[in-house]
Amino acid sequence: MAELFYDADADLSIIQGRKVAVIGYGSQGHAHALSLRDSGVDVRVGLHEGSKSKAKAEEQGLRVVSPSEAAAEADVIMILVPDPIQGEVYEKHIKDNLKDGDALFFGHGLNIRYGFVKPPAGVDVCMVAPKGPGHLVRRQYEEGRGVPCIAAVEQDATGNAFALALSYAKGIGGTRAGVIKTTFTEETETDLFGEQAVLCGGTAALVKAGFETLTEAGYQPEIAYFECLHELKLIVDLMYEGGLEKMRWSISETAEWGDYVSGPRIITDATKAEMKKILGEIQDGTFAKNWMDEYHGGLKRYNEYKKQDSEHLLETTGKELRKLMSWVDEEA
């Protein structure tokens, strides 16, 4: 069983006694910086020249300095810029500002797991990763609740790295919900696998294939959209609330029978064999290397895939249909 930690297991005074730099003010950055501040922690935000979120951070009462200044002032540095640029931000702004006993924090393990960031031996290396988007993390904190987090220590230079990570997690409300102990390796590999095989990659491909099967057979795209994309939310909400069992309790017996007999014909042994290959490429670093090459090579294939899908009948149909749904907010 996983090791779980709650408020009583975490000592907030540890992080309150440190100087924290949050580098980046996006989805996670704003939530961490604001909630740590509200937990009585000394926080500054490090943002690059021309940052789009600088004005917002200042409006919200935070002190914004350059990433280098933030790293120099602080002894706990949380890196919350996009994963593909963390290596560069580390080299340019953080590396030379690290002293023995400082702590380097991450919200995702990719750059440590694949060696794009190599911290010196005297520094604690920790992860606190909320299992939810930043806006939910902040909202839950403000409501006196929290989003569960996972926490890990890659390098325990001071001997107190995990206590520090738990203290940080408490400062953003994580221990109110529960913090699960993991490792950088486990978090990174399972996160990449989940988003590729199931959550994003697997689901998008499943929805598209189902939609294409119906429209190629002559059914109206609008009807196919409802059956293959729109209704997915109802099903996922049920699974989220009560697992497969609650989903099957709610759907008709006909749908449940079809689930049992047809599902395994869609996700076959061949699909699972491919999942194992994908996991292998995550574990041996092939995926991370290819992604960094793509990112730093100007995102050519990435933009091509994006364009292709934005022109797909599924997407153009959905755009029109969602105008009929007053309750759906396109602006997230």
Ligand code: NDP
């Ligand atoms: P976002 O893309 O939302 O935010 C990026 C922030 O970094 C912005 O404030 C952006 O500036 C800033 N930035 C961009 N370039 C630089 C630079 N060169 N120097 C300093 N700041 C820069 O990131 P996320 O919050 O999504 O992700 C941050 C980390 O959190 C990642 O490691 C991610 O894997 C992890 N994570 C994310 C989750 C999520 O829900 N999004 C969930 C759990 C973990 P600007 O002000 O110009 O926009």
Ligand code: MG
């Ligand atoms: Mg991810």
Ligand code: MG
């Ligand atoms: Mg139906």
